[in-house]
Amino acid sequence: MPRVEPIPSQRHLFEVPADVAYLDAAAWSPLPRAVRAAGEAGILVKSQPWTFPRTAIPALAERTRTGAARLIGAGVDDVAIVGSVSHAMATAARNLAPAPGGRLLRVADEFPSLRYAFDRLAEAHDLVVEEVARPADGDWTAALLEAIRRPAAKPLAVATLTPLHWTDGGRIDLDRLAPAVRDTGAALVIDATQAVGAMPVDVARWRPDFLAFPTYKWALGPYGVAFLYAAPGRQDGVPIEEHTGNRSPVAGARRYDRGELNDPVALSMAAAGLDLIAGWGVSAVAARLRDLTDRLAEGVAGLGLAVAPEPLRAGHVLGARLPGGLPGNLVDRLQEANVFVSERSGALRLSPHVWADAEDVARCVGALGHVLGRGAGDRTDAQG
Structure with a gap:
């Protein structure tokens, strides 16, 4: 495949000061100026509703739906607008009816929104929940393939997967896993929160039964807006919420739309963020983020932290560990140096987005070295 040129830093589109290294997009992103402006315009609509035709808001909802569909390769009729990924996953679980006695497969330490609704589904249908343990070699894909194909195992009924582990960016290759799940006849549900x-x-390549993602992380939008893709064969189910907007004759995935959909604030912000991503091109964004996380990986490895090999990690989230564990106050100490990151399940999680640049990488590595009391040349044994 031809190499995709990364986009340059888009810091000028954000309100991120030059002395702040915000590397926590996997938690939530700052709003671009254009998204903030869209929200402020939406607030004016709600504060002075007589100045804006209410009939224009359904068109705004469809613009938002179209933007979401475009980012995942879906048809616009295959996407519902919901309030959160947990809402989406509850809807998906409600509309699966697996045969009793099979397996529900997922990775260990999965995010709660991809566990709770499916724990209930497993209990209702007498499914065994199989959690694939974190592999010692970091190869989630191989470990999942082994679990899917394990001889003499109970039949696979449902697989709930993500393109990467949310705690540290460990790659979960759905290009290989999705066909393996489909070959068993199991349902495939994808949480793409940390991907889209x-x-x-x-979705045309992975062919999930359901896939969901929100806007408040990588899609540069607000809280309270998320999307549920439903495959054509999964669009005649029962929504979580019942209202006039998702009843017959509404067709397609719109039957799963949330109530109080026509919010001029949230929809305007979500549409603006989705438009920005589409304008840059996801592949160009991904190329930029891979460059940044590769630089971060080199820098933190020079401080003695362990990172996964490049083929086993996603391009936009980097997890780094210390053999003896991270200091308990590490994140707070880094914040004192205006470096903002997260710790998740023992990993320092670094997640830049399009505002980040080489100076942020240098600030992060320098602050981390200072807190840990070591320079780039003071490596310790980072095996394990």
Whole structure:
């Protein structure tokens, strides 16, 4: 495939000061100026509703739906607008009816929104929940393939997967896993929270039964707006919420739309963020983020932290560990130096987005070295 040129830093489109290294997009992103402006315009609509035709808001909802569909390679009729990924996952679980006695497969330490609704589904249908343990070699894909194909195992009924592990960016290769799940006849549900907007996502290639993502992380939008893709064969189910907007004759995935959909604030912001991502091109965004995380990986490895090999990590989230564990106050100490990151399940999680640049990388590595009391040449044994 031809090399995709990365986009340059888009810091000028954000309100991120030059002395702030915000590397926590996997938690939530700052709003671009254009998204903030769209929200402020939406507030004016609600504060002075007589100045704006209410009939224009359904068109805004469809613009937002179209933007979401475009980012995942879906048809616009295949996407519902919901309030959160947990809402989406509850809807998906409600509309699966697996045969009793099979397996529900997922990775260990999965995010709660991809566990709770499916724990309930497993209990209702007598499914065994199989959590694939974190592999010692970091190869989630191989470990999942082994679990899917394990001889003499109970039949696979449902697989709930993500393109990367949310705690540290460990790669979960759905290009290889999705066909393996489909070959068993199991249902495939994908939580793309940590993917859409930062890496290519293609429902036509993965062919999930359901896929969901929000806007408040990589899609540069607000809280309270998320999307549920439902495959054509999964669009005649029962929504979580019942209202006039998702009842017959509404067809397609719109039957799963949330109530109080026509919010001029949230929809305007979500549409603006989705438009920005589409304008840059997801592949170009992904190329930029891979460059940044590769630089971060080199820098933190020079301080003695362990990172996964490049083929086993996503391009936009980097997890780094210390053999003896991270200091308990590490994140707070880094914040004192205006470096903003997260710790998740023992990993320092670094997640830049399009505002980040080489100076942020240098600031992060320098602050981390200072807190840990070591320079780039003071490596310790980072095996394990």
